[in-house]
Amino acid sequence: MKSAKKNKVGFIGLGIMGKPMVINLIKNDIEVYFYARKKRIIDEISKIGGKFIPNPSDISKFTKIILTNLPNTKDVENIVIGKNGIINIYKRLYCNRHEYNIT
Numbered sequence: 001m002k003s004a005k006k007n008k009v010g011f012i013g014l015g016i017m018g019k020p021m022v023i024n025l026i027k028n029d030i031e032v033y034f035y036a037r038k039k040r041i042i043d044e045i046s047k048i049g050g051k052f053i054p055n056p057s058d059i060s061k062f063t064k065i066i067l068t069n070l071p072n073t074k075d076v077e078n079i080v081i082g083k084n085g086i087i088n089i090y091k092r093l094y095c096n097r098h099e100y101n102i103t
């Protein structure tokens with residue numbers, strides 16, 4: 001009997017909102033390839049099954065879907081259109097912009 005193909009997703013930005021989202025994805029049997037800057041978060045998510053990718057644009061080698069949860073315009077620009085930006089990998093880039101203020 002064949003095993004079901006596991007869903008895969010990339011995730012960039014594991015801060016206050018992103019980290020709990022990634023934890024829930026992993027708990028729900030989604031294979032998560034992620035990029036984060038903090039070693040503590042990288043270690044924590046790797047321990048529960050997340051796969052750390054040191055270059056954000058390399059996430060596209062593992063999945064066609066990349067979710068971002070970034071705190072500000074500078075970070076978004078760097079990840080999307082920067083030197084190693086994910087826009088360089090994709091022919092189509094869908095962007096859904098939400099802004100939140102956490103006070």
